[in-house]
Amino acid sequence: MPDVLVLEDDELVLDMTVQALEDAGYSVQMAENGPEALRILDGGQTFQIIVADINLGEPMNGFQVVERAREARPALKVIFYSGIPANWNGRQFDETVRHLDKPFHLDALLKAMDELKVWPSQPPLLGQRSTF
Numbered sequence: 001m002p003d004v005l006v007l008e009d010d011e012l013v014l015d016m017t018v019q020a021l022e023d024a025g026y027s028v029q030m031a032e033n034g035p036e037a038l039r040i041l042d043g044g045q046t047f048q049i050i051v052a053d054i055n056l057g058e059p060m061n062g063f064q065v066v067e068r069a070r071e072a073r074p075a076l077k078v079i080f081y082s083g084i085p086a087n088w089n090g091r092q093f094d095e096t097v098r099h100l101d102k103p104f105h106l107d108a109l110l111k112a113m114d115e116l117k118v119w120p121s122q123p124p125l126l127g128q129r130s131t132f
Contacts, residue, residue: 002029002045003121007037007052007062017051020106025120026113034060041069047076048118051109054082077116079109 003026008014011032018028029045031037033056041047050069052062060068066078075096082088083102093099098112113119 001047001121002027003048003118004028005037005040005045005047005050006030007032007034007050007056007065009033009053009056013053017109020109021051023125024106024110025122025124027121033057034062034065037065038068041072046073049077049079049113049116051079051081054080054087055084077118079112079116 004021006014006017006021006028008017008030009032014030014032018030021028029040029047031040037050037052050066052066054062056062056065062080062082066076066080070076078097079100080087080097081100081102081104085101088099096116098115100108100112
C-alpha cells in the first residue's frame with residue numbers, strides 16, 4: 001500500500017517530489033492530472049495522504065481532485081502547494097490539511113507530514129535535501 005499520492009502536472013517537479021519522498025522512506029504513487037489521480041483512488045488503493053499541486057490545468061485543479069476524493073474518504077489528509085499565493089485567499093482548511101508556497105524546501109514538506117502524523121513505511125535514506 002502506498003503512503004502518498006503525489007499529484008503534479010510538471011514532470012520535473014513530479015519526479016523530484018516523488019524521489020525526495022521515497023528517499024525519506026515513503027512509498028509513493030504519482031499522478032500527472034486530476035482524472036488520473038481519481039482513477040488511482042477509485043482503483044481501491046488507500047493512501048495516508050495526497051500531496052497536490054493546485055494549478056494542474058484543465059480539466060481539474062488540485063482543490064477539485066481532493067474534494068472528489070474526500071467524498072469517499074472524508075478523513076483523507078492533504079498537503080496542497082502552489083506558486084501562486086492567491087490560491088490560499090479566503091480558503092479555510094481543517095486540521096487534516098496543510099499548504100505550502102512554492103518553492104519550498106523538502107524539510108517544510110516533511111514537517112507538514114509530521115504535523116499530520118503521516119509516517120514513512122520504510123527507513124529513510126540519510127542526507128537528502130531538496131527544494132521544489
